[in-house]
Amino acid sequence: MRIGILTGGGDCPGLNAVIRAVTKSLIQQCGAEVVGIEDGFLGLIERRVRPLGWDDVSGILATGGTILGTSNTASPFAWRDRDVSDEVARYVHDGLGLHSLVVIGGDGTMTIAQHLASVGSLSVVGVPKTIDNDIEGTERSFGFDTAVATVTDALERVQTTGQSHGRVMVVETMGRYAGWIALEAGVAGAADVILLPEIGYDVEAIAALCRERSARRRSTLICVAEGAKPVGGELTVGQRVDDASDPVRLGGVAHVLRAQLQPLVGAEVRATVLGHVQRGGSPTAFDRVLATQYGHAAAGLVRQGVSGRMVALQGGRLCDVPLHEVAGRNRLVPPDHALLQCAREIGVSFGEPG
Amino acid sequence: MRIGILTGGGDCPGLNAVIRAVTKSLIQQCGAEVVGIEDGFLGLIERRVRPLGWDDVSGILATGGTILGTSNTASPFAWRDRDVSDEVARYVHDGLGLHSLVVIGGDGTMTIAQHLASVGSLSVVGVPKTIDNDIEGTERSFGFDTAVATVTDALERVQTTGQSHGRVMVVETMGRYAGWIALEAGVAGAADVILLPEIGYDVEAIAALCRERSARRRSTLICVAEGAKPVGGELTVGQRVDDASDPVRLGGVAHVLRAQLQPLVGAEVRATVLGHVQRGGSPTAFDRVLATQYGHAAAGLVRQGVSGRMVALQGGRLCDVPLHEVAGRNRLVPPDHALLQCAREIGVSFGEPG
Amino acid sequence: MRIGILTGGGDCPGLNAVIRAVTKSLIQQCGAEVVGIEDGFLGLIERRVRPLGWDDVSGILATGGTILGTSNTASPFAWRDRDVSDEVARYVHDGLGLHSLVVIGGDGTMTIAQHLASVGSLSVVGVPKTIDNDIEGTERSFGFDTAVATVTDALERVQTTGQSHGRVMVVETMGRYAGWIALEAGVAGAADVILLPEIGYDVEAIAALCRERSARRRSTLICVAEGAKPVGGELTVGQRVDDASDPVRLGGVAHVLRAQLQPLVGAEVRATVLGHVQRGGSPTAFDRVLATQYGHAAAGLVRQGVSGRMVALQGGRLCDVPLHEVAGRNRLVPPDHALLQCAREIGVSFGEPG
Amino acid sequence: MRIGILTGGGDCPGLNAVIRAVTKSLIQQCGAEVVGIEDGFLGLIERRVRPLGWDDVSGILATGGTILGTSNTASPFAWRDRDVSDEVARYVHDGLGLHSLVVIGGDGTMTIAQHLASVGSLSVVGVPKTIDNDIEGTERSFGFDTAVATVTDALERVQTTGQSHGRVMVVETMGRYAGWIALEAGVAGAADVILLPEIGYDVEAIAALCRERSARRRSTLICVAEGAKPVGGELTVGQRVDDASDPVRLGGVAHVLRAQLQPLVGAEVRATVLGHVQRGGSPTAFDRVLATQYGHAAAGLVRQGVSGRMVALQGGRLCDVPLHEVAGRNRLVPPDHALLQCAREIGVSFGEPG
Known part of the structure; x- marks a missing residue:
């Protein structure tokens, strides 16, 4: 054999x-x-x-x-x-x-x-x-827990810088179609705002939160998945996305968001794109x-x-599924996901219009 | 309220x-x-x-x-x-x-x-x-994943020392009644032998494995839960254990095992008890x-x-259970647990008699 | 008092x-x-x-x-x-x-x-x-050792990705005028090429090295300080640099270098800018x-x-110096620095013209 | 060649x-x-x-x-x-x-x-x-910085346990003749008491400190080198020590100290011997x-x-020295070492008699 x-x-x-x-x-x-x-x-x-x-x-x-x-x-x-x-x-x-x-x-x-x-x-x-x-x-x-750990560690590092300067810090994670990394790492890294491909964000709502925090001398930590988009571009759960011409595929939503937020908030806004470090390591x-x-x-x-x-x-147990049922589909964060609900109820914003 | x-x-x-x-x-x-x-x-x-x-x-x-x-x-x-x-x-x-x-x-x-x-x-x-x-x-x-990560890290550190010297290294983890930490960390830390409270171990079987490995110039890494015991002292799943007079409660099975193994193997045997570091940290x-x-x-x-x-x-989902069903019971590693089976089939020994 | x-x-x-x-x-x-x-x-x-x-x-x-x-x-x-x-x-x-x-x-x-x-x-x-x-x-x-540790960790993560894909990986570190972080982390993270503000780099020389490595199925890891520049733009030791109009101040030399290298090498070239994670954390x-x-x-x-x-x-000892002697000067990596010499003699390239 | x-x-x-x-x-x-x-x-x-x-x-x-x-x-x-x-x-x-x-x-x-x-x-x-x-x-x-980092990390983990319980925590590090690891890691890990082979300790002085801290609801973290000894057994700088019969060689000063302190302080005292994890790892x-x-x-x-x-x-620079000048001597922490003085003046005790 x-x-x-x-x-x-x-x-x-x-x-x-x-x-x-x-x-x-x-x-x-x-x-x-x-x-x-x-x-x-x-x-x-x-x-x-x-x-x-x-x-x-x-x-x-x-x-x-x-x-x-x-x-x-x-x-x-x-x-x-x-x-x-x-x-x-x-x-x-x-x-x-x-x-x-x-x-x-x-x-x-x-x-x-x-x-x-x-x-x-x-x-x-x-x-x-x-x-x-x-x-x-x-x-x-496998690999997801490691990526979440890496991003969580990065969020903590960026958090200390943000707090020292009273800044708005934007950290971009992997996640072109699905926001799992940004969601879990955002919760684990105490992000104030988490932006996912599955939930359209509203720049003005985010800016309002930043301003309100700055007024209380608080920095704001934003964890954004690379595929996050402004309101209007939401994906549906299970729908396949493969539009190679999408500029978001090139990364850089963090820099776009920084440019959008800076004129709307008093504090300095800084962006970091974590990139390939999320895929590597032990x-x-x-x-x-x-x-x-x-x-x-x-x-x-x-x-x-x-x-x-x-x-x-x-259900927490190993099993096996037919390959053909898997092909051509992405598992997105559903709108009623328990961790979404949990995060909202402890005060995390998903950038939704107010 | x-x-x-x-x-x-x-x-x-x-x-x-x-x-x-x-x-x-x-x-x-x-x-x-x-x-x-x-x-x-x-x-x-x-x-x-x-x-x-x-x-x-x-x-x-x-x-x-x-x-x-x-x-x-x-x-x-x-x-x-x-x-x-x-x-x-x-x-x-x-x-x-x-x-x-x-x-x-x-x-x-x-x-x-x-x-x-x-x-x-x-x-x-x-x-x-x-x-x-x-x-x-x-x-x-919660806390278990952190403990497993800490023990895994320690196993890796001890592994490099063991390999450099061709030694048998014994690392004792927490787990008085249940061997979950030793099992998961043992698998993650590439232990050659994992000893659990739920499975009685046979010193001669372990020694034979060590000798066989030494003959091929291989070190042996043993991950032992503090409650592990020689054959004859197994616990049954769900059975409550609270014998305060048990000397194993004092920790130190690693040192006992080291003393038992040393005369039976040619290589040097060293023991480390990880202790409180497993409970602490972020x-x-x-x-x-x-x-x-x-x-x-x-x-x-x-x-x-x-x-x-x-x-x-x-089943991987949050729920709630009556407190009275929980009291006075320990959740032990069942004999047919999937990870036990998995570990055995990639060559890990649980110290059972040959 | x-x-x-x-x-x-x-x-x-x-x-x-x-x-x-x-x-x-x-x-x-x-x-x-x-x-x-x-x-x-x-x-x-x-x-x-x-x-x-x-x-x-x-x-x-x-x-x-x-x-x-x-x-x-x-x-x-x-x-x-x-x-x-x-x-x-x-x-x-x-x-x-x-x-x-x-x-x-x-x-x-x-x-x-x-x-x-x-x-x-x-x-x-x-x-x-x-x-x-x-x-x-x-x-x-203080803080430098932490930054070097953070960058070294990131280089290791990126290294595994580069090796898995046979890519040229470019990692940008802090260091606008002085290349200390890139130098020490580059050595500690086993970079193949280290580019410093103090040493002008030659794109063709770097590309030649990448091609030669690709031919032997080797990936190439490039650690570049944000202030690194092509040959012709070197700084002199002790000279003050404060040209705010310099585009390099905006970061992004890694992306520039990626764009320069990609047409010259067969392998895929990827860039990561580490950014603020280098300043934060414990x-x-x-x-x-x-x-x-x-x-x-x-x-x-x-x-x-x-x-x-x-x-x-x-000289490894605490002392004190007049503040006025410190003002308006940057301590650059001198051309005869021991670690530069050491790195060269174990095969690290500093991107100098061949 | x-x-x-x-x-x-x-x-x-x-x-x-x-x-x-x-x-x-x-x-x-x-x-x-x-x-x-x-x-x-x-x-x-x-x-x-x-x-x-x-x-x-x-x-x-x-x-x-x-x-x-x-x-x-x-x-x-x-x-x-x-x-x-x-x-x-x-x-x-x-x-x-x-x-x-x-x-x-x-x-x-x-x-x-x-x-x-x-x-x-x-x-x-x-x-x-x-x-x-x-x-x-x-x-x-080389290797010393890694050992210090490992011990510092362990001290931090043990610190959180100690603080949660209001305990006296004793952590034993390597250092049979010289206390460098305990000294540097003790300072980096915020130990309250650091015990070195070079400075005889007084159990009653340590106990008094623990009691005073307990009265203010403070835990106490003690970092002890394996070669530390009670007053009367000090070594002289540069003197060679190779008494193989010394029981301290077997490790366990932490357990000895725990047994000595427990009857003298109100709080629980716990001991951890870090052992081989200090030698291993990346x-x-x-x-x-x-x-x-x-x-x-x-x-x-x-x-x-x-x-x-x-x-x-x-003096922070590489050089070379004759091998024969090195043989048979240990470099101990001198009594006037700058870091000793520094630690004392920020409130660290070295267990000396009051």
Whole structure:
């Protein structure tokens, strides 16, 4: 039994923990041969693979990134304007002799994997990977807790500066479509205002809050997801968003907001875009455990001969869901989410019109 | 409407986050007056209370400990060999004019609170507090994630020393009756052996593993809960343990184990007892969010006029359970727990006889 | 004996540690009354001061920011287009009855303090504060170690992302005139290229290095100080730079560099501007000790009746230097600095033309 | 030119940073072949060595421990009751063809290295390694800043527990002969009492302070070096201490002190022994820079053909000192040390008789 593993899409803390758990489980439980594929689907296209033994995955639990490398864009279905999926499927089946492929990635990676499975006679098991925690079908993805911890730490640092100067501080987090990072980190980092892609914000309402706080010699800390937008541009829960021309995709809502707020408030307004630091670093203990459990569960599905399913967390328990139910959807923060309600009732503003 | 808050029992990261959320929720949602009671029930006995306003609880989210102070032992039912519960109940009702009491504490604190409620005409709402994560009725308590993070960090530090010297390193964590901290931190910290109160260990089996690893020039990292015991002394799930004469209560199983292992293995064996560092410090982002949600939920119960219930987390969702169902029970790691199974299948030993 | 303390200029980790040490030393050693002035010189202009007792400064050692508040711009010599220095000097002398003023700040704050001292009959003792470590006369300022630690941590996070994707990652640090943060954090964070204001960089040389590394499947980590410039714009050691029209002052050299590099290299290039997170948060143990020693030394100078001097660190020892020797100068990284040489000889590039 | 590197004695954060800098410097500056010797002198005795190339030492800067392994006790002069130094010297010279040996270790390792150099015709360059910062001739050793940071963090955690309960908390740090860790971490962690091997403590004086603080509802935090002793057992500066029979060597002064204090104070007294966590983990940014500079400087001495010298830091600058001046001496905290004086004058007690 030979099983391949690949990581696709953006970097995420805990990838190595998944790779380790998949590999150790398969080796220990059924003596499988495990093959690591380099740089996502690029490694299948360019035929760069390597064996993964027990010692190769020992000592990587706590390291950030992925020992296999990843790539955001390579697809066998559109490689340099060509569809090379037949060649790739043959390579996987005949060249590598793979029985199953464990794919750790987001929505895009899962979709390619499924198509590939249908081309060749390959079993595919997915492990959800999204720093933004917005994959449908699972309530918590590994790497999210680490990103929240990183952003919370940054909010605390910026908070002390804001308080010392009596400033309005705007901190931009990841979260293009879904505001989970901004919501959880905003609550954990004691933000006064949290702006999410799911809730349109009103600049004047935010400015009024800042002015009222300044009058009491209070600084204001604003935590804004990169995909947050002024009122009028709200998304609906479950609706897919992939408008690449959207300027918000380029980041920088924090700077836009700073420019909007500055003339409306007396205090100085400063903006910080956290950027890539949110994706990197060693995973938190929580994420190491979750990623290990996901990897172990994926190995279990492989052993059972299951295909076309993704491991998931629902109701606090591990389970698995069909890959096709996940594709093309984003899990957004619902308007009645308990933490939204909680935050509002302890005084956090979501920038809604007054 | 006047509501009292007290924290009882051992220190736990997130206490201040609960106090803040209870207070802010009650002030914002119903303009309540909130009263902080100092040092647990001692503050009721000695009549040391103070008002808690919005500004008193601003800026405390991230701080460890409790701004109210706590005490482990003071009970109005047995105060210096006297039952002063009637006086205390009168003070609470007539002196303080309290409508409800929010009690943040463990099993002991909850039990006293319930008795007090029955003496006076006081509503009591509980928030579960246990670093060990072993209160019945809730699957995760605040402070636990922080303790796991602290222990994981310590395991990593000790790991580098062990590897540099090729040693067997024994690290003792909290967990007198339940091994949750040792289990989660052991998995997150890549321990080779995890010893829990729930699973009797066999010294010779552990020694055999250490010898086998040493032969391959590998160090061995052992994470042992303070309540772990050799085979023969297992506890049953849900069974209450309160044998104060147990020497394990004094801590030091790590040193006992070191002494047992040293003659059986070739490598040097070293022991570290982590102790109080596990209870202190700033809560993780996860615990700040959880503690905030618990505090907010407790305030909600108070507003609804509920009494005799404790907020809880079940199936990943906030809910509440009757206090009397919680009392006198410990939530142990069940033998078929998913993480136990997962850890075993990636090669972790639980010290069971071979 | 009444002594005032104020903090001026930008936020810096360790300010509270200085305030605490000054206050405790003066109270314990000579029973002085200590007065805290709010928001830098603004507090003198607006007459906002408060007494600082032992308990007011207990528990603040580890907190970021300044309990007194600070302001960047307020000067009694140019307050809303007026010189109010005479009124302020009278207020300090007659109103507050201050004997001495301990001023914790950078070059600008020191200069104002000196002028104020000459207007009134006030003793002034300075404590150097600069996140950038570029005040003349002292080899290490408090807050610098914390900033270096924060940047090093960010470099590590970004490194894992860069390695996973095989990217060129550009991280921008503080350091408008002097590159100390970028140099030390770059070495500690294993940057491949470090760009300083003191050494003009050559884009083509950097691109060549990136290409060469990509060819060996290596990512490249570039740590760039905000004041770094292409060849031709070097500063001379000790020369003062205050060209407010310089676009680099607005930050963003990382984005400029990214745009320059992208067409020249095959790999993806990503930029992150760390911004205000570098100024905030709890000081490192090193900075707490240094800030405590500075505060204690400043109190010693006050007790000795010294005026017009700043505490400093030279040759690893505390000393003091005349304030007028410090004014109007920046301590730059000299071309023959030992750490520059060290970094070069272990393979770090400073972006110099080939 | 072939150069060997070995690490001896206890683990210390920064060892890998030194190994990396030595190796990269020698390869880049003179194309040397570098050989890593495993497990200290044991690797010479058992002939376990391996080549160290550029890629072998890339990516290890931030990792704790030593990739070469270390051993505390192996000496070619007393190996299983035999002197095998002649064989080892021949192996080094003829077998390995080493020109020089870079030895990273403490006093014991240096002494063996020097003897070995005199037996064979080997050049030896030393890099001082001591977590305790007590090697003569250098004012700061790598790893010390990390240990201080770890202890400071632990003190803060314990502080919150102490304050919540109004307890006396005793935290034991490393430092058998010299109290540098306890002194710096005690100041950085806001300890109320710091006990050093260099200053005999008086239990009654400490108890009186605790009682006085308890009366004002204050907890007391005591930071005690493992080698601290009651009055009467002081060491003299520079005097060598190597009495292996000393019970204090077994650790546990914290528990002794707890037992002594408990009957004398009203509050609960709790003790924590930090142990091995102080030696492990990733080095701080400061230590990475220092260790890199030491490694680079050692490579410089090797290139210059120097032998019998150790790199050192004096007056804040790198230099080198003769190995024989270092041997057999401990650098203790002198009675007039500036930080001692500073700590006293901000209210820290050193437990001296009243």
